[in-house]
Amino acid sequence: MISNSQTDVRVKMLHGGQWKDSTSGRSGKLFNPSTGKKIGTVPYCTADEVGSVVETAAAALPAWSETPAVERAQVLFRYRELLVKHTEELAEIVTREHGKTMPEARASVQRGVEMVEFACGGPSLLMGQCIQNIARNVDCETIRHPVGVCAGITPFNFPAMVPLWMYPVALACGNTFVLKPSEKVPQSAVRLGELLTEAGCPDGVFNIVHGDKEAVDALLTHPLVQAISFVGSTKIAQYVYETGTRNGKRVQAAGGAKNHLIIMPDADLDQATAALVASAFGCAGERCMAGSVALPVGDVADALVERLQAKAGAMRVGATDSGADVDMGPLITREHLDRVVGYLDVAESEGATLAVDGRKAKCTGDGFLVGPSVVDRVAPNMRLAKEEVFGPVLSVVRAGDIDEALEIGKGCEYGNGASIFTRSGWAARQFKHHFNAGMIGINVGVPAPMAWFPFTGWNRSFFGDLHIQGAESFQFYTRQKMTMTRWFASAAESHHDPVWKTGSK
Numbered sequence: 001m002i003s004n005s006q007t008d009v010r011v012k013m014l015h016g017g018q019w020k021d022s023t024s025g026r027s028g029k030l031f032n033p034s035t036g037k038k039i040g041t042v043p044y045c046t047a048d049e050v051g052s053v054v055e056t057a058a059a060a061l062p063a064w065s066e067t068p069a070v071e072r073a074q075v076l077f078r079y080r081e082l083l084v085k086h087t088e089e090l091a092e093i094v095t096r097e098h099g100k101t102m103p104e105a106r107a108s109v110q111r112g113v114e115m116v117e118f119a120c121g122g123p124s125l126l127m128g129q130c131i132q133n134i135a136r137n138v139d140c141e142t143i144r145h146p147v148g149v150c151a152g153i154t155p156f157n158f159p160a161m162v163p164l165w166m167y168p169v170a171l172a173c174g175n176t177f178v179l180k181p182s183e184k185v186p187q188s189a190v191r192l193g194e195l196l197t198e199a200g201c202p203d204g205v206f207n208i209v210h211g212d213k214e215a216v217d218a219l220l221t222h223p224l225v226q227a228i229s230f231v232g233s234t235k236i237a238q239y240v241y242e243t244g245t246r247n248g249k250r251v252q253a254a255g256g257a258k259n260h261l262i263i264m265p266d267a268d269l270d271q272a273t274a275a276l277v278a279s280a281f282g283c284a285g286e287r288c289m290a291g292s293v294a295l296p297v298g299d300v301a302d303a304l305v306e307r308l309q310a311k312a313g314a315m316r317v318g319a320t321d322s323g324a325d326v327d328m329g330p331l332i333t334r335e336h337l338d339r340v341v342g343y344l345d346v347a348e349s350e351g352a353t354l355a356v357d358g359r360k361a362k363c364t365g366d367g368f369l370v371g372p373s374v375v376d377r378v379a380p381n382m383r384l385a386k387e388e389v390f391g392p393v394l395s396v397v398r399a400g401d402i403d404e405a406l407e408i409g410k411g412c413e414y415g416n417g418a419s420i421f422t423r424s425g426w427a428a429r430q431f432k433h434h435f436n437a438g439m440i441g442i443n444v445g446v447p448a449p450m451a452w453f454p455f456t457g458w459n460r461s462f463f464g465d466l467h468i469q470g471a472e473s474f475q476f477y478t479r480q481k482m483t484m485t486r487w488f489a490s491a492a493e494s495h496h497d498p499v500w501k502t503g504s505k
């Protein structure tokens with residue numbers, strides 16, 4: 001375990017292979033959410049510092065983009081080995097700065113490692129297309145070029161995994177990268193950067209800046225940045241998308257979510273309850289794929305709520321940094337804790353019933369802790385049914401039939417994930433076809449795709465065209481070049497143009 005007495009970390013930026021202290025006068029405090037105590041400081045880089053890092057990334061671009069794809073992949077293979085070797089250490093950093101339980105933190109690192117494994121396939125995924133003789137004696141091919149300097153801006157909730165969604169693929173494609181991790185959890189990214197250097201990534205190819213809006217705006221407006229990957233709340237995702245594209249950049253921006261879980265009367269209720277509890281309360285509900293609204297259909301509601309009460313009520317909640325065996329850890333900050341608790345107050349005032357009240361849970365530790373809540377008889381027009389809470393709160397909205405449940409989904413402004421629990425192939429098929437969300441689970445509580453598939457958020461959960469993960473990510477980080485070729489057998493060959501069918505024969 002990382003020592004709890006470590007209270008004076010001042011996080012450094014990675015600039016051209018050097019770890020440097022920012023000269024900025026602005027900074028933020030870092031907390032251990034398990035104890036509520038300060039563990040360090042993160043300087044907020046100035047726009048000039050960010051600009052200088054972008055210039056360094058641009059200077060490293062020619063050599064890296066000319067490095068053979070196989071050699072770039074070999075750096076990633078070595079990186080993958082180092083990440084596996086250091087998984088426990090990385091998980092401890094995630095737990096300490098974010099508050100996840102150790103099993104959750106390990107799993108999140110593992111999901112990030114899978115992105116590196118996927119990116120190691122770069123040489124295959126970068127292959128272009130070719131057709132010989134598309135017109136008489138004319139061949140045509142497409143090849144993929146890197147786009148240039150790319151930037152990644154990441155949220156607090158997966159300090160290692162979400163950065164790993166971005167730069168391994170970007171680097172495999174021959175781009176250079178500037179990462180701006182969440183200012184709440186920058187230390188995991190720092191360790192990821194150290195390991196990438198150890199894997200043989202050349203200086204300047206991967207860089208890290210820290211900060212808030214000033215650093216983000218510097219990336220969004222810098223003329224040398226070609227592409228931006230963003231993950232965070234919807235409001236900022238939209239801002240990043242609009243500002244980045246207005247400045248001529250390619251942008252993929254994943255936003256917030258409100259995920260629905262439909263429970264049909266024929267579902268295996270014990271399996272469904274276990275999946276719902278893991279979905280809603282895993283990572284303390286701070287997941288963009290967390291189940292947030294349970295939609296029991298017909299007369300299954302009472303039996304479901306009874307089971308949810310038993311299971312959620314038995315969860316052990318507490319500090320996660322001391323090796324204690326708990327089911328759920330703290331929230332990220334005091335302010336976020338107050339916000340989540342505020343939603344419970346609002347739900348009560350709007351007439352919903354607290355079947356499990358997380359405010360009354362016995363939590364072990366002094367950090368930003370609250371127990372899981374199950375809020376029954378939430379109406380579709382209540383705030384709790386519509387807004388992203390991003391905490392351990394599961395609303396139960398009772399639906400008369402599957403059509404009503406689908407209708408509630410249609411009204412949702414977000415569109416990340418949704419799941420159905422049923423034994424009926426027909427109901428599952430109806431749900432898959434008609435539900436208004438981009439990632440669908442059938443008897444699966446968290447249908448977050450693995451690295452090889454795209455993270456296909458819909459509606460206001462995603463701004464852009466090409467999603468993160470999967471083959472789409474290779475498209476995002478490359479641009480295509482088409483070459484049309486004609487060779488002449490002899491000077492006497494006809495001047496007829498075989499494509500336009502013009503000219504003399």
Ligand code: NAD
Nearest residue numbers: 154155156181182212213216232233236254255256257288
């Ligand atoms: P956030 O939007 O507050 O912050 C995300 C990033 O944006 C951070 O790096 C932050 O420094 C930066 N930022 C914040 N305010 C900014 C501003 N005004 N201008 C420019 N940049 C700004 O998000 P968060 O609280 O760190 O993360 C939680 C959110 O992320 C939730 O809404 C969650 O659903 C979402 N999320 C989405 C996905 C997905 O794949 N769709 C995955 C993980 C998290």
